[in-house]
Amino acid sequence: MLACPECESDLALADQPKTNEIVECGGCAVELEVLTVDPVQVGLAPEVEEDWGE
Numbered sequence: 001m002l003a004c005p006e007c008e009s010d011l012a013l014a015d016q017p018k019t020n021e022i023v024e025c026g027g028c029a030v031e032l033e034v035l036t037v038d039p040v041q042v043g044l045a046p047e048v049e050e051d052w053g054e
Helices: none
Strands: 022-024 031-037 040-044
Antiparallel strands (some): 022 031, 031 040
Protein backbone atom coordinates (compact mmCIF):
# COMPACT_ATOMS: atom_id res chain seq x y z
CA MET A 1 0.00 0.00 0.00
CA LEU A 2 1.26 3.48 -0.86
CA ALA A 3 0.78 6.70 1.06
CA CYS A 4 -0.17 10.04 -0.49
CA PRO A 5 2.86 12.38 -0.41
CA GLU A 6 0.53 15.29 0.40
CA CYS A 7 -1.72 13.98 3.21
CA GLU A 8 -0.25 10.50 3.88
CA SER A 9 -3.62 8.73 3.33
CA ASP A 10 -3.46 5.21 1.91
CA LEU A 11 -3.78 5.13 -1.87
CA ALA A 12 -5.71 2.48 -3.75
CA LEU A 13 -4.11 1.89 -7.15
CA ALA A 14 -5.00 -0.47 -9.98
CA ASP A 15 -3.33 -3.89 -9.88
CA GLN A 16 -1.00 -2.86 -12.70
CA PRO A 17 -0.57 0.93 -12.67
CA LYS A 18 1.09 2.49 -15.70
CA THR A 19 3.95 4.99 -15.69
CA ASN A 20 2.68 8.59 -16.07
CA GLU A 21 -0.87 7.54 -15.09
CA ILE A 22 -2.72 10.24 -13.13
CA VAL A 23 -4.57 9.11 -10.00
CA GLU A 24 -6.50 11.10 -7.41
CA CYS A 25 -6.02 10.77 -3.67
CA GLY A 26 -9.24 9.81 -1.90
CA GLY A 27 -8.20 11.73 1.21
CA CYS A 28 -7.21 15.16 -0.10
CA ALA A 29 -8.23 14.96 -3.81
CA VAL A 30 -4.76 15.98 -5.02
CA GLU A 31 -3.76 14.60 -8.44
CA LEU A 32 -0.78 12.26 -8.36
CA GLU A 33 1.35 10.86 -11.17
CA VAL A 34 2.73 7.32 -11.17
CA LEU A 35 6.48 7.91 -11.53
CA THR A 36 7.72 4.30 -11.55
CA VAL A 37 6.03 0.91 -11.45
CA ASP A 38 8.82 -1.29 -10.06
CA PRO A 39 8.69 -0.30 -7.25
CA VAL A 40 5.53 1.79 -7.51
CA GLN A 41 6.24 5.43 -6.65
CA VAL A 42 3.93 8.42 -6.99
CA GLY A 43 4.50 12.17 -6.90
CA LEU A 44 2.45 15.31 -7.28
CA ALA A 45 1.16 15.64 -10.83
CA PRO A 46 2.44 18.69 -12.74
CA GLU A 47 0.06 21.59 -13.04
CA VAL A 48 -1.43 22.07 -16.50
CA GLU A 49 -0.39 25.44 -17.84
CA GLU A 50 -2.16 27.47 -20.48
CA ASP A 51 -0.15 28.37 -23.55
CA TRP A 52 -2.40 31.31 -24.53
CA GLY A 53 -1.98 30.40 -28.19
CA GLU A 54 1.79 30.71 -28.18
